[in-house]
Amino acid sequence: MKRLLFSTFLLTTISAAHAQYNPHEAFDPNFYTSNGNEYRSASGLPGPKYWQNKADYKVVASFDTSSMLLKGNVEIDYKNNSGDSLKYLWLELDQNNDKENERGRLMQNPTAKVDEKKGFQLASVQVLVDGKWEKVDYILNDTRMQIKLKHKFAGNSSIKIAIDYSYTLLENGGGDRSGYLDTKNGRIYEFSYWYPRMAVYDDLIGWNTLPFVGGGEMYMDYGNIDYTLTVPSNLMLVGSGELVNEKEVFTSTILGKLNQARNSENTVVIRSKEDLNKSFTQTKNGTTTWHLKMENTRDVAWAMSKAYIWDAAKIDLPENKTALAQSVYPGESIAGDSGWTNATQYLKGSVEIFSKHWFPFPYSVATNVGGPVGGMEFPALAFDHWKASGKDLWMLVSHEIGHSWYPMIVGSNERKNAWMDEGFNTFVDIYAQDEYKNGRFAPKRDGEYAAKGGNPADEIIPVIADRKNGAFIITAPDATDYKDVHPLAYFKTAFGLVLLREVILGQERFDYAFSNYTHDWAFKHPAPEDFFRSMENGAGEDLSWFWRGWFYKNWQVDQAVTKVVQTKKDGRYGADITIENKEKLPLPVPVEIKDKSGKVKTFQLPVEIWQRGGTWTFHVDTDAALSQVILDPKHQLPDIDRSNNEWNG
Incomplete structure (x- = not known):
């Protein structure tokens, strides 16, 4: 029995080795x-009949720098375009990722003491019914909230939701996508996933309710977001979208420099390191309210600091349109020619390249934020690490703003398909870097x-x-x-x-x-x-x-030259070349041949040669006897064994 088992195993192994390609x-x-x-x-x-739902948001929020508490009210106008009648709604509360009883943290330490102050605190959840706000029942689970409706939410109609909420900004919070950093000239604050948002209801699986545990990122519907932020007047603030009350916020000096930047190919310094102790808002004391809007977007994020240096330049877009590239960063980010003083030009160049090749940038402002978050994308805004410099800064700026195309414009489901945003964005980065x-x-x-x-x-x-x-x-x-x-x-x-x-x-x-x-x-x-x-x-x-x-699959590639038979008929030279696909992945075959007269020919065999088997023989005409055959001469294919790619006669 043991001998029979061994023989069977040996035959199977040999067979598999010779029949790996199928x-x-x-x-x-x-x-x-x-x-x-x-x-x-x-x-x-x-x-x-493609459809998708729409979520418009109006957020009114304030932030207390002493308690680190953000308080807000969000009104959501949710349009159900599905045609389905919905009994309940699902929302995402991603700041709850910081709670010790959240699913991702339970996997690490299920005995950790729960800090009830972490994550969203909900004071009121209401739905507008017949013109009156009514409280509704809801269930919180991990980073999700289910609202139970008393009446079915009919298809092709809208519903309004209002939520009073608060949360404490942590040093590294929101799945390490928010936080703060102390610098010599003041603290930097970065806010993301900072308001309750609708989960996506789509034609593929209905409600997308995968919890946020940190690996998979976001999947959100599009809509218009109107948000106001009341913060101390000495803090410079930037956010996704357009600042609609800039004339009420900024001094005339700042407005003049900002308008100069909107028309300049070169970077204009709006707030220099020497200006950090100068007032830039019209309200010198107390608080200032910043009013921003962004249309047709999945999300918005924002940041603020009194330590921000601020510079900007004009972005040139197709059809003679323009936008503004701006960067904010602390003084510690300046490192000669390789530091953040280059960030706005990197941002400008990246947006121009992506707009030219793939889709015109649809927003009026693109923003870099230098701070504690190492690299995180939001629509038309990126958190990039304040220490980055040189080529690393270029790669970071280009990659994170590139996400404004994938997945912020092309809205794939990051929580399920990370490759459709990270991989696509890395791909377009390759050519942007070349250009x-x-x-x-x-x-x-x-x-x-x-x-x-x-x-x-x-x-x-x-x-x-x-x-x-x-x-x-x-x-x-x-x-x-x-x-x-x-x-x-x-x-x-x-x-x-x-x-x-x-x-x-x-x-x-x-x-x-x-x-x-x-x-x-x-x-x-x-x-x-x-x-x-x-x-x-x-x-x-x-x-x-x-x-x-x-x-x-993770199939591999191994293309090999296995046989070359020289031919000569009626004074004409040629050769019959046999190649083999020794691994499981078929690919076209780039080939270079050289004859003894020194002439070189290159061509590519189509992938169809592998449709009927793992070997293929083809004929080439030459001007003299063949001296060399090389498969994949430019090393474009991930061939695991290049030692069998070459034949020399």
């Missing part, structure tokens, strides 16, 4: 599990495996190998070990898109399809299949084999 698995036509419908087209477009100032900071390197002088195609190999039987790109972020999130969601996704653009589709076809996807799903909610279908239809290519092997 064309029927790689090119299985049954990739999509459902057909298109009236909500989401089979072509990747939003369907003729900015003629590649001043290029090439972009991403991933823990990057080595000086290395190649991204080679660096991705250990990413795939380390996770061969583990997490995949498509794995939800909260189900992915933290050490795997960056290699997969950022690096592998971005490199996969580079493969599509540079090898599989070519730049013209890829750019057309990817730009169409961005425009078609701007301010909407695409799912992974919408992206896959959109790229296939826009480029005219069945890419299911690539989605399966790269996104749903």
Whole structure:
């Protein structure tokens, strides 16, 4: 019995080694599990009856710097476009992530003493019924709140909700996406997820109620947000959107410099380090109320400090439109030519590049905030670490503002599909880095495996190998070990898109399809299949084999030259070349051949050569006897064994 088991095992192992590549698995036509419908087209477009709900917010808040307490009232005008009658509503209360009995923290220490002062404190939750505000029953669970309605909320109608709330700003709060930092000239305060927000109700799963445990980020509906913030008058404040009462807030000197910046390609210093002790608001003592608005947005965030240096410049957008790039940061962030005095130009350049290639920036202001949060994105605003400098500052600014496109404009579900925002954004960063100032900071390197002088195609190999039987790109972020999130969601996704653009589709076809996807799903909610279908239809290519092997699996690549037979007939030279796909992922095959006369030819074999098996023989015509065959001569593919890529005659 033992001998039989050993023999069976040996035969199975040998068989597996010679049959690792399975064309029927790689090119299985049954990739999509459902057909298109009236909500989401089979072509990747939003369907003729596509719908999404809308949430408009009016927030009135104040902040006490002595108690660190933010108090607010939010009125939500929620439009139910689904056609469904809803018995209850779900809201997100992400500041509750700081509570010890929140799900993510329970996983770490279920015996920790609960500090009831952490997270949102709700004083009142009401719904407007027949013109009168009525209190409603609700349940709090983790970072979510369910409002139980007394009457069904009919489809294609609106409901108004009002919530009085407060919470204490922690030094590193809100899932490390808010907080404060003491600097020499004053404290910096950063606020995110600072008001209760509607959860998304969509046509895919209904209510999206995944709790915020820190890995998966946000998924929100679009709407208009009107917010006022009353804070001490000596604190400079910036927030997502446009400051609509700037003439009532700022002194004439500040307004003059701000208007100068709106018309300047060069950075204009509005509030210098020497100005920090000078008054910049019309109200020198007490409090000032800042009134901001942002339309067609998923969210807003804001920050303030008396330590802020403030500079700005004009952004040039398509169709002769303009916007304002502005940065605020403490004096400690100035580090010669490599410090934050460059941040506004980095912001300006990034927004201009992304607008030119993918979708015009739709807002009037883009903002960098230098502070304690190391790098976090919000619509048209980013929290970037105050210590960043040089190339790191460029990469940070460019990446975080790039999120204004993915997922703030193209509103994918970050809580389930981190790769659709982090990976797409990392991908567009690569080309922005090549383009900015003629590649001043290029090439972009991403991933823990990057080595000086290395190649991204080679660096991705250990990413795939380390996770061969583990997490995949498509794995939800909260189900992915933290050490795997960056290699997969950022690096592998971005490199996969580079493969599509540079090898599989070519730049013209890829750019057309990817730009169409961005425009078609701007301010909407695409799912992974919408992206896959959109790229296939826009480029005219069945890419299911690539989605399966790269996104749903961690299949590897090993292309090899196995045989070269020289031919000569009627004085004409040639060769029959046999190649093999020794691993599971099929890819097109870039080839370079050289004959003994010194002539070099390059071409690319299409991926279809692997549809019927793992070997392929093709003929080449040459002017002399063949001297060399090289597969993937530019090292564009993540080939795990380059020793078998070359034949020399």
